[in-house]
Amino acid sequence: MGNRISHGVEGHRQGERRAPKVIVFACRWCALIGADGAGKKRVQLPLDFRVIPVECAARVEPDSIIRAFSYGIEGVGVLGCHLGGCRYHNANHRAIKRLDLLKKLLATVGIDSGRLLTSFGTGHEYHQFAGILKDFFQELRGLPPLDEWARAATIDAIKV
């Protein structure tokens, strides 16, 4: 839909492969504040992340994380409040358990569980948020691109 603009490529040095795409589900009670702080402090961040604010980390459906991967998004972050700091009476405990299990599934099918970043109570301060994000991009760059998943699904792969 609508026009398309090519972008993101300048985000990093020439010759480097295109930066991984990242979606961040940010709890509006902490990580979103961290993100906002990073902006206020004008911390320069990699281009290719998009923040989706949510009421609570526990609201994030695993399905939407999986769907993100299926769209070719290479990293998904779920950032919530620290244990005991959830505004919704330990709702984030449930998120932790659930996402931990989701990582197991991703790992099973060879999607590095590092692609799902779950972090609780660590993104509230602007420098924390920026740090987490930069490290995440760093880690993702270290992984084989996710679209190999689709590419792997050709017969030549059978030979390995």
Added chain:
Amino acid sequence: MASKRKAICILCRCYGEISDVIDLDSLKDMLTDHPSVSSVEILDCLCLEAVEGLSEKIRQSGTGKALIAACSPIARGDSILRGLEQRGLNPADLELVDIREGCAWIHKDYSKGATGKAWDLINMGLASLVRREGSEDATTLVRHEVMVVGAGPAGLAAAASLGQLGIKVHLVERSKRPGGMLNLISRVAPDETSPGEKLAPYLKEVEENAGITYYPLARIASAEGTVGNFAIRLQVDGTEHMIHAGAVIIATGAQALLPQGLYRYKELEGVLSAIELERHLKAGPVKARRIVFIQCVAARDQARPYCAAICCPVSLKNAMGLRKGNPEAEVYILHRDIICPGSTLEQYYRRTMAEGIRFIRFEEQNPPVIEGTDHVQAVRVYDAATGIMRELDADMVVLSTPLSARRDTHGLARMLGLTRDHLGFFEVQPLMHPVETTVPGIFICGSARWPVLAGRAITQGEAAAMKAFCLVSGQEIAALGLSQFRGEKFAIARVDREACTGCGNCVHICPYEACTLEPVNGASKSRVDPMHCTGCGTCVAVCPNGSIQLPEQDAQVIGEMLMQSFS
């Protein structure tokens, strides 16, 4: 189904803060032929616009839906939205996209990339805006009555202060006399006033205020209803009473532990528990010459890994009490650490030392040993400070045990939908909500929540009273207003009865017990109680087929946002 009306887009230059990085004009061009955009406007600085003008603009745009691409909510965004709401625009029709903190400022050097990102962010915003619905609010009439459970210091204080404010109060007490724990003790730490004087003003209020009804020897048979209108059935020795309340204050207190099986308790004469000592002191001077207190009995250990935080002040107080009765008395306090937080308690601690009370620190791994055949004779303790084994002659040993949660409150918890922690104490809303439970309209104070000294219990009682007062003094309560949190919220989860399979995931995961299953011709379907729902969305994530949703941000919205996230 969400209406797919078009929206007006308002882009803010922020005096160049945004437009120097993001090419707003090309964004405008692209947005103009966007399927869900009616018109586009670029403003120099949104926050200097008169909100009236802005709201007019949005009304005139016809659709009433507006997407505002400007700074973050925390900067000025939120206040602008609030302003528009106050001028009658539906919050569900407004979407704020942060392209300053969220884009321009963090990608200064990549103008082209930032513009692209802004395009995506705006698309994500539109996706959510055109689909979004608002929760329909639910309101309920409020009864200007409050039920206070427990007539200990906390309960009495709560009842009294509500009474003074002219609120009808039902004060429910399981025993005969009001006073609770204070009925069992000699004096109140740290000020050593007698329980009587401590409670006098509140008891007076309770007796004299016509608005306060006291129900002694009462049991709660059943409790129904939600905030604004609870209906409680009472058993007051034999006879049944039906009472109604707009709010409930839990002040059921805690209970003392007996050190059964520890330190030869009940085996040797002269070994007694703190609470027994209180009884003796209450009766009059205690004839003992060498008294040894042992602290942290059955506390800060495997079974009870917490510090009740009041045993130390209590022992100090009792030590002083014994001294009063018999100035010759030698009093030792064997402790693992003396916990006396705050200036008042620290002062008190120093006073007792000055008075000659002796303190010996022992270690958890080698606790004191009681000696004696049928009556206690001495206590052997390894002094952790000096490293020498000491033998203290003793004719009385006081085992100071912590308060622990009442074991008879689980029924009450179940009836009211309250949650208790693994130690059995009632849980409160974390952080800035010290006297609010997870159930709207039910407040808590005193040791039912966590062991406190009488003084603290009274303060909490008054605090809870104030909270309850704010709730019941109004005419009605709106569900949306119940959110105890600042800012707007995703209001109330909504169930699609057609699709709901009745699996009960939402019922079991909801931190607020807002979901219940109810039979709908043969099948069971989930139902959300708007008065309990806080809109956290935990249920949404576990609903197998998305039949429970947050109208303000349903699965469709998230899905669309993902689709738009990287054009």
Added chain:
Amino acid sequence: MNVEFVKTTCPYCGTGCGLVLQVRDGRVVGNYPDRDHPVSKGSLCIKGWSAHEFIHHPERLTAPLLRKGETFHPIPWDEAIDLVVERLGRTAETHGGDAIGGLCSAKCTNEENYLFQKLIRAGFQTNNVEHCARLCHGPTVAGMSQALGSGAMTNSIKDFGGAECILIMGSNAAETFPIVMGEIYRARDRGARLMVVDPRATEVAKNSHIHLQIRSGTDIPLICGMMRHILDHSLEDRAFIAARTQGFETLNEYLGGWTVERAAKECDLDGDRIREAAETYATATEAFVVFCMGITQHACGTANVLAICDLALLCGHVGKEYSGVCPLRGQCNVQGACDMGGLPDVYPGYQRVSEPRIKKKFEHAWGRELSDRPGLTVTEAIGSGGGDIRSVYIMGENPVMSDPNRNKTIAFLKQLDFLVVQDIFPTETTQFAHLLLPGACFAEKTGTFTNTERRIQLLRKAVDSPGEARDDFTILCMIGKAMGLDFDYRHPSEVMDEVASLTPLYGGVHFHRLSPGGLQWPCPADDHPGTPFLHKENFTRGKGLFVVPEYTPPVESPDQDYPYIFITGRMFCHYHTGTMTRRSPSLSRETDKPFVEINPVDAARIGIRTGDAVRVSTRRDAIVTTARITERVSGGSIFAAFHFFEAPADALTIDALDPVSKIPEFKVCAANLRKEKSDGVS
């Protein structure tokens, strides 16, 4: 409440999977795969899983309907029957029996098809009996019977699992025969090499070791090139050729004119790919050729099939348990409809009508005079624009959707004196009928289907037909009796007994022998166990015959007016004309929109994005459909599925016929493509 589970056979493709219908109080409420079925072994495809969804559909025909002007009105059965007899009879009197045409159905049981052709042949002394096999495996029957003596799949589906090499030609089995595909994957798991010949990069192709993405219609050059290479490196099976074949020399000569290079040029492929393919196939000890519409639906369809037979004979890859030539038959009972003589030139069991001895046999059995003139094929009849055919009886077919050059078909139907259509739903064809007879669907009748591996399986009645609808067996008996034929059968099994007595192929086939698991023909005698694979010692025709496959390029090739090659075919979640699948909620949910596949390069050039409305036109007609941008089609070709009446692909297809089998060239014609202004479809 009464709960039953009824085992029956899937009504969609020729795989013949086992279904277990869950019936509650006379309604089919569920459908599960049969765990102990010899073919499907507890699996089903998406269509099988939803096979029950259309049974109780409100649009089912529930009473005989007579046309009055533009509308239809219900009439009682006896009236309807009399009308059929009277009108067909009148046509026969005035214009002779050959003015009557009958289309039987690959969706009806063997028994019904037998009765249908018996009705037409005995009733009107004509052989104008036809069905849709003409449009799928006509060339297979023609070609394979010429080369091997039998037009059927030589092996069983399970045999694929044991092969070392499987060459799949013009079949998108992953979408059209998912259960068969499973067996092929099983072979791949055991180390077999998969080779796929297809102009489209289908899922099958993507999952194969070698994909030969030839230009549409160049299968013969490819195979000739392969055979040439095989001979040049003497990889052929000399012993086999000597012992079991004839005509090798003539083929050898013909192949002299072929080189891998020439083939490569024709197919526009890399020669080495052809060589690799040739060697892989020839050097395998056990190898299959599996083929489908991509081979047959060409003006040179029969030659294509012959070429395949030649290749197989050349390498001795036929007549063994794990080697053979395997056409995948489309319809649930297209094999059976052919077996039962639903063809203008043969009686049941492929016994030629032109052979006096055979004619006598049937005249004796049926007690009527019969004609020895082979009848008209449907494509000829329609192609002729009518005239010779005055009245037509169609049982369970939808030629308006399924036949090429739709406008011609419609014109043909319109000029008929009398058209009676027997079906379960209103279709694109029924709107041209004078009389509609409400038939029964698969769940409402007893009978047999013969699947692609020649397995005769039982269909078990689970529920009654809606309203006045009758199963086609009963309807045919009513008409037959009314015409004074000996049609007083009490049960379909009696029909099968009659078939057995007249056709050696089915000689030993009786209902009581068919469960569980069914029987694979040939089964000549009551004690014969059936035949899992054909041509073991000898070919049905004695020796295998090498026939020269003359190469004729497609009739229409792209030019500047129509620059694209237009390919038609099927997709995984719909079946043929969609009469049943389009009425199944879960299948419609999957896709309910016509689409055309366009290569990204072409799309970019014309500026089309997925979802855009596009107009596809050929010299016949034009349709508006939705674009789907995908690399599945190579640049210069476009693909459309023919299930969608909203944008009928067969309005565009060419009605050029294969000289031998008279199959139209569905797979290739020249088309043009442009973006449609308005979002016409969405």
Added chain:
Amino acid sequence: MTILEQARQIARQSLEQGRAQGVLGLREAEGGVSPHLFEDPSDIDSLVVEPKWLLAKLATGILKGLPADYRLAVLCRGCDERAIVELIKRNQIDGEKIHVIGLACTKEQARACLCTRPYPSEVAVGDVVEGVDPFQDERARTFLEGDQRERMIRWATELRRCVKCYGCRNSCPICVCVPCKLEDDLWVGRGEIPADLISFHLIRAFHLCDTCVACGACQDACPENIPLMLLQISMRASLVEKYGYEAGTDRERRSPLLSDLTKEPSPGCEVPGWMDSLGDSA
């Protein structure tokens, strides 16, 4: 007495003694084996127990239409019973209406299904055999452990075969949702095969993360032999390891994913039983 005789005897008894009005089992008839609702004891002679044919899903459907007082006995393998327990917990089956006749699987069957628990809670028919540890199975391991990239390729290659028959979902006893997210192109692309490689299969798999009873119905139904059950194994293992939770083994206990960390597993410190109180009035 052979297993078959045992099964028939028990089935007959539960009808004759009125423990149930109907027995859902397998029948060998003219058409071969198929599920059957036995209501007349004299039919029982046609009851069989092979092949493995899971009945939980059928039972769910049948029970919906039965009169209130009707009790249905179901011949269940371990996995079948676990499925029924999950369905009861999820309010799809009324536990009062259903009566389980437990059938233990053979060693071979256990091995074929890589079943950790090839027996029901109460075994009425057959003898209990040890379960199989999937992590000990050579083939399974290549799908669960080892080099991540290779595993990715292995899975991608398998899933690439998918023809989107929905058999895995349709045959899953736990999948009961209508509508189902897999049919919503918000979550899974529609109208093309293979099904969206990642979303279709992972969403399906994760919806069952804490309810999968490892019956293997999904992969038995898969026409392309994709080892779908292996998707669940590490998740199941982790639930057992972390919370000692195994779906379908306990009618009361809810999935630990639904509770918060302090309660599941409860980190010790129950208020000890020896404690009593002085009460409030001395």
